[in-house]
Amino acid sequence: MVKIEVPSSELKFEIGIKKFNLSLADKSRGKYAESFNKIALQESKDVHKQDIELTELNQKFADLEAKYATSEDMTEAQYRKQRAGIEDTYYKKIQRQSHTIQDRQLQLIKGFLNDCFGEGSGDEIYKICGQSSAVLRKVVIQINAELEKSIGTKDYYDNYMSKLKDMKDDESTTEESADIQKQEVSN
Incomplete structure (x- = not known):
């Protein structure tokens, strides 16, 4: 009989x-992914909007300089005043x-944390982070990295295969030791 170890269905x-x-759980992981993707998508939109603003600013400067x-x-x-x-x-x-973006x-981010750990946890973790959005972002990155690591099956497979190999190596070593002991006793 092969005994199968069931990994934990939660991260602590x-x-x-x-x-x-x-x-x-699959349903929960889907919710986390959706929530995390909202953060990334909004961040991308915000960067794009800021790029547009800076492009407009540079164009205004170029137009003024040309004029x-x-x-x-x-x-x-007059040039300096207009600039x-x-x-x-x-x-x-x-x-x-x-300020709006922040x-x-x-x-x-608080919504993501609420989805992960339950309603109100976003505010609670924000307070733990000293009400620093920069620190909170780093915490979210760590949470997401651990989540990704835990659902990745390749690493799990590699670790499992390594354990099996180690067990076989230990069995071989034990068998070799027994053979050596038998030879010593017979001599």
Whole structure:
């Protein structure tokens, strides 16, 4: 009879001083993946939007420089004033956008943690992280890495095969020792 070891169907985490359990049931894993993908997708959209804003800013600067270079009516003081106005407008716009992005990302990350560990755990872990979204992101990365590692079957297969090999090596060594002992006794 072959005895099959059934791996755990949950992951246990200790975050700060608090313990959390993460179910590995298929339905739950699908929910985690969907929630994590929302974070990644929103992050991608936000980066794209910021890139557009910076491209617009650079285009405004290029247009202003071209106008200054070709216009005899624009003085250097006017050029500097208009450039400062453009910088100020876009700086404020980018700052507002940055705060909105951070707030939205924080909510998505808390949602992911709520999906993983139950309602309210996002806020709880955020507090454990000193209310730092940078620290919280690192915790989420670790959680997701452990989740990916636990559901990966190749590593599990490789470890299992290694254990079998070690067991066979131990059996061979034991048999060789027994043979040597028999030979010594017969001599």
